[in-house]
Amino acid sequence: MMITLKLPHLSSRVLAPATILGVTILGVVILCGMATGAGAVPVALNRDTCLQRAKELPDFAYAEAQLWEKKGGGNDARLCQAMAQLFRGEYKESAVALEAVIPVLGLPPKVTAGLWGKAGWAWFNAKEHAKADTDYTKAIGLQPEDPDLLIDRATERAGAERWWDVLRDLDRALSLDGGRVDAMVMRAETKHRLGRDVEAGRDLRMALSLDPDNAQGLLLSGNIKADRGDKPGAKADWTHAVQVAGDSAAGAAAQDNLARLDGKDPMKDDAPAKAAPKADAKTEDKPRGQ
Template sequence: MTRRNPYLSGALALGLLAAAPALLPAALLAASSGQPSALDRNRELQACAAKAEANPDGALADARRWQQQGGGDSAKLCEALALFHAGDFKAAGAQMEALVPTLGKDDPRAAASLLGRAGWAWLRAGDQGRAERLYSAALDKTPGDVDLLIDRAFARAEGERFWDAVADLDAALTRDPKRADAYLYRASAQKALSNYRQALADIDSALELKPGDPEAILLRGNVKALGGNLGAARDDWSLARRVAPDSDWGRAAADNLARTAEVAGDAGKDKAKEKKVQ
């Protein structure tokens, strides 16, 4: 799934984008069956979905050609995936929604998959309210789905409803306490709520499951800085930079170190001026 991490926004953090998986779950592929050539259609859909990520324009042309040749809903789904990877999130989300009554008609898992993908498209389009409604509809189809709970938490956090995001992440972790990402996202939500002690506890849990994760180390430094412990924050940023210097997290840590050093330098100059005046 593609996520803009809304929890890591702010002066001392980095918002990130990740690409949604192109390949489709078996439930959704099975939902496009029902024709004598269903196996061929599934193979073509998988191939088109893979191409959509690497070459969205090419996949879009293939999908529209396929529709003209009678590809039906499978071809429309391929077009939606290509639109998503081409950055036309509104069109992709609308098309995925429109396919739910047919491709998801007889399979709740297929319907939930489409609704979830449509939700992420609308979230990328900046409509967190519509995204949340789609995630909720998906959860109605497959209650307790951990990935969907995490996705809805993102949508809720986008609307600055951090307590609701925490509730979803609580539910996700109750079902799967080994999800390091959910601990990290909940820590970020707690950070936004200024619950720094809870945030640090969740980061510790995330690092126990995924030692050395530069994203978690960066976030720990950010939380410590907001809590007033700049020295410890700089230690974490230095560690994140050493662990993954060429990653987005390593670069954000380096930027935090540079900016705080600059602030400290300016403060030192001001003190020197004050002494001269006295």
């Protein structure tokens, strides 16, 4: 049986990007007027400050950056607007804006790569896989030894079911940072997709030895055991996943798998409390991966 790949921590990576806001990209401080009830007052704005606000208060930051642009903020203000759109969930608009502004910013390669990565992430969330792949590839061209970018592109390629390309990116990422449990689990699932279960098992054992409470790893381990008929082993892994995963997607999938193991239909059982997405008739009897 085949399972559905659970893409790792998509939302958390969008909300806490590893490749932009952790990098200092301070420009000169610019004074601009911000409208208040008492009239316009000068507020010090710079690229770092505005990007931090885009993450924490995207609606406010977007309006602020628009005013900043009118007051002469230029490309820095346009970058801030694009990032605010990303955190507002306006993915296509953010990607278009980022692609327009990145080439004219003149920032160092590491920072530019991070921005191309965010453009790729925006396209990915807009379900534009080809455009996402193009921007991720630009990012990796500037920073070929950045495991975060490789893992992000692998995530995007998994969404497009390009499993061999996913495997290549994860192999590279793990050659650069061999302790990345998220990459190990994702590679194990990719190998399971490709029918390489012995190798998948090795990756999973290593991942769970480093992080025994990794919910996604436990979910996948249970799925693989269920595929080979080891129901007690699958039940143990899924139960552990539920215990450590809380309300996460991995926890919900493990809970559904446990219900199926007991002969229940979680789609019907959950209906009175919460409408569940319609299951694919070809896969509803298989362990859930997400």
